[in-house]
Amino acid sequence: MIRVVLADDEPVVRFGVKAVLATAGDIEVVAEAENGSAAIDLVARHRPDVAVLDIRMPVFDGLDAAKVIRECHPGTKTLVLTTFADDAYISRALGEGAAGFVLKTGDPQEIISGVRAVANGGAFLSPMVAKRVVDQMSRTHPRPLATQRIEVLTAREREVLGLVGAGLANAEIAARLHVVEGTIKVYVSTIFRQLGVRNRVQAAIIAHESGIIPEN
Template sequence: MIRVVLADDEPVVRFGVRAVLATAGDVDVVAEAENGSEAVELVAAHRPDVAVLDIRMPRLDGLDAANLIRAHHPDTRTLVLTTFADDGYISRALGEGASGFVLKTGDPQEIIAGVRAVATGAAYLSPLVARRVVDQLAKNRPRPGAAQRVQALTAREREVLGLVGAGLSNAEIAGQLHVVEGTVKVYVSTILRQLGVRNRVQAAIIAHEAGLIPG
């Protein structure tokens, strides 16, 4: 069972997200918070697998809460809830290493998929959020084309990168490629170093930009 702390300052949103997660069968919302400070406290008390955090919350926003959670409770992954109005926050979250992004107004099943993915250590990007992030980064931070950047990788590394971008965990990638999980970990570490990125979410963005996501 994946244990979740859910944080959003809107009770209706919390109710809706909790109802969606209840349909998963393998997700248990162990506590709810209405602000970032309370979310951090509840993570310390419950030690969940995943903290689902709204970005815009009083007292402490979701990104600051995520940073504190990662610093003090690294075994708890963070999944950020966002809207199309949150472009600046999305860019900031990407740079600070959130584990995943889910659009509040998107397909409810994406919330379940995001929780499951980040619980296993994978990155997860809602497809619409990924497109928004790519567009925003292209506008605000011009950088070498993604297609050019991935040319430094081997064909196998590009294949692994595409699967990372699709939200697969190391174990799932290993199963798909018929290799051991330790080999995938080596591939992922090499990919992050070659691309000059800090985490799987940043790598996943490049995979989306470069068109490496398998169909």
């Protein structure tokens, strides 16, 4: 069972997200918070697998909370709830340790998929969020730069990067490519170093921007 702490300052949103997660069968919301500070306290108390955090909350916003959770409770992964109005927050979040972004008004199944992906060590970007980020980045960094960046990677490394962008964890990538998980860990570390990124979300953005996400 994947254990979740859910934080949003709107009770109606918390109710809806909790109801969606309850349909999954393998996800349990163990505690709810109205702000980022309370979410941090609940993570310390319950040690959940995932903290689902709204970006805009009082006291501590979701990104401040994600940063503290990453530093103090690395066993808990963070999935951020966002809206189309949060472009600036999304850009900032790429370096704050969030493992995924899900659109509040998107397909409810994406919340379930996002929780599962980050709980398993993967990164997850709602397709609409990914498109928004890529569009935003391409305004200042033209698309050819993304494809140029991945030219330093081998064909196998690009394949792994595409699967990281699709939200797969190392174990899932290993199973897909019929290799041991340790090999994938080496590939991922090499990819991060070659691309100059710090986490799977940043790598996933480059994968989306380069158009190398596999269809299946």
